[in-house]
Every structure is written in structure tokens, then in C-alpha cells.
Amino acid sequence: MSGASEGFRAGEAAQRARDARAQAEMRQQIVDTAREMERLGINQGTSGNVSARWHDGLLITPSGVPCAALSREQIVWMPLDVRDDDPLFEAQRPSSEWRFHRDILRARSDVNAVVHTHSQAATALAIHSRGIPAHHYMVAAAGGNSIRCAPYAIFGSQALSDHALEALHERLACLLAHHGVIALGRDLARALWLANEVEVLAKQYLLACQLGEPPLLSDAQMEEVIEKFKGYGPRK
Template identity: 75%
Template sequence: MSVNSQSATEDALRADIVNTMREMVRLGINQGTSGNVSARWRDGFLITPSGVPAAQLDADTIVWLPLDIEATAPVFDEKRPSTEWRFHRDILHARPEIGAVVHTHSNAATAMSIHGRDIPAHHYMVAAAGGNSIRCAPYATFGSQALSDHAVVALQDRTACLLAHHGVIALGPDLGRALWLANEVEVLAQQYLLAATLGAPPVLSDEQMAEVVDRFSQYGVRPKRP
């Protein structure tokens, strides 16, 4: 059962957010005070604080925000949420099926984002993000409403995107799935850059990727008993 479920305690979800941030560092897809994590809770979401390294996080540092919090910068008390709280709020508001958002500054994916490039269908696992590419959203200043607006568009019909000159956003029904996808995006970017040393990587056709997306939609689904 997902720790995002209604039966989970808030303390358990806060601990899972902390563990997710630490796992991002262990996997090498985040570092320092970069990156952030959120998970849906009640009528809002829990999100990592601003400017705190993963090693210094604990359950009490995680901040709860309502989904209807205003876009204009509110006055926060000493527990300030991540500066990227706007895109967490807007994604969770726009995508009711999503339970968690993971944002990283992983190296290979960020390198592609610096060039403003989508990750194309060089490997069938690109379909794990929901389509025939992982889009790169246009650049906007970190923490801005413009960045959030660009991210929401890039994530239409997708569960991952790049942010130009910035990093990666990965979504999931729970923290485990979102973290897995964030790491998978980095692996795909590494593969693409390595293949590019041999020339422009060939890509799968839209028809081939549509078949993979359809198969993924049934992956692990057991038929109901009559």
C-alpha cells in the first residue's frame, strides 16, 4: 500500500519524503540543497523546506501547504517551503491521479535541458513517462509562476519532463514510483548522450512507441476473475 494512502499517518509520509530526498543523493541524481519532493496529503501537500540539505532533514522540517494557496508569494513563518512550491501545487491541482512530485538536478538530464532538448524515443523506456518523448519545458526563473506554467504544459499526457537550464520533474501515484521515474529519466539521458558520441541516435517511430505505451498501460494488470 502506498504511504500516500488515506490510511497512512502524516508522520509516516513526512518520513518517506525525507527518505526520498536522501535516496536521491545516494542514487547520484541530486546534491546539496538542490531538488525537492512533495506528496499529496489531505486538502494540500507536504513539501521539503527551502535550503536544507537532505542529511539535515527530519519529519518536523517538512512543510504542509494547502492546494488553494495563492500564487503570489505569501508570508511564510520560519518553516519556509521549497522555492519551487508553485509547480508542486499546480501539478497536484491539475493532475488528481498524481500523489507525489520529485524534482532533481541530475547531471545527464540537466545537460540535455541546457540545450533545450527533449529526450526522444531512442529507447522504448522513454514510454515510461507516457509518450514518445520526454519534453523539455522552456526556461523561466526558478520558483516563478512562469516556470510552473511551462512545467504543467510540458507534463500534459506525461509523467516526466525536463526544465530548460534547470533539471527534471517526475510524477507518480506515490513517492516510490516518482523517485523510480526520476532515476529512469537520468538513465535515459545518459544512454542518449553516450549513443550520440557515435552520431545522431536513431529513434523509434511514433507507431512503435504507441504500442509500448499501450503495453505499459497493461503492465502488471491482472485480469479480473469472471
């Protein structure tokens, strides 16, 4: 074997090692995100799920594993073109909601992470098929003048994924009727932050409703907030 060939093989091995370390770190971030959701009180038990884009696929939490028992080895990788009859399902059990995670990451190049919760106040609104209107300027953090509620469909179904994609059009969060919340982000930290913010906004709205129908900010006022948000926060 020539020196050049040996160097090439060594370089390949080093790259594989770097990729393996990076994937292990991403798997751990997903585990940590799931545990933080429970700590924040926006998820519990085996409900909810988390995914992150990884190369030409995604990494997603497994089905039916409480976050306290979750390990990074249990995180499931799947390609973005995965189908219901893919052989990988014979060996692995990804979250039952893998369809909307796959479809969101496939459709939204601006999104690298998806967080799904069953947070209480937001789900209470979703039980009434009510979204969150512009009662507070922070509604704009989800990308528009409201946080929509997608129509009901049974969990894990393609119909639910289709409804979610429509509700998320030009948005970073939505509610799911009789179900919960989806929040998106450029990374896991941002998606988790938004999921928690949606719950805060839902609590505010429910409290304000006790005094009557809350006054709302106008579309023009919300557009002003959305524009201002474009320059908000740290620059990478």
C-alpha cells in the same frame, strides 16, 4: 456527559491519532525519498525537492536544507489553494519551487507525488533545451513518445510552473531548460523510480549521440509500448 457523547469524543480522538501517525509516516517517506535521491546520485546538497499530496493540501521539503540534515518535522504542509501572500509563509519556508508542486497536484488527479532533481545527464540535455526522444522504448515510461523540455524561466517563478505544466501535458516527466527534471507518480516510490529512469535514459541518449544522431522508434512503435505498459507491473 452521556455514554454516546463520550464514545463519539473517544472516536474522534482515535481518528486524530491515526491521522497524526499517518502524516508522520508520510513526512518520513518524503525525507527518505530526498535522501535516496542523493544516494542514487540524481541530486546533491540543497538542490531538488519532493512533495506528496496530503488530504486537501501537500507536504513539501523545506527551502535550503540539505537532505542529510532534513527531519520530518521540517516538512511543510500547505493547502492546494495557497497564495503568495499566505500567512503560513511567515512561519515556514517551503521549497522555493512550491508553485509547480502546488500547480501539478492541483491539476493532475492521477498524481500524488512530485520529485524534482538536478541530475547531471538530464540537466546537460536541458542546458541545450533538448528533450529525450524515442531512442529507447523506456521513454514511454514517462507517458509518451518523448520527454519534453520546458522553456527556461527563473526558479521558483509562476512562469516556470506554467512551462512545466505544459511540458507535462499527458506526460509523467519533463526536463526544465537550464535547470533539471520533474518526475511524477501515483506515490513517492514511483516518482523517484521515474526520476532515476529519466537520468538513465538521458545518459543512454548522450552516449548514443557520440556515434551520430541516434535512430528513433516510430510513433506507432511507441504507441505499442505505451499500450503494453498499461498491463505492466504489480496489481494493487
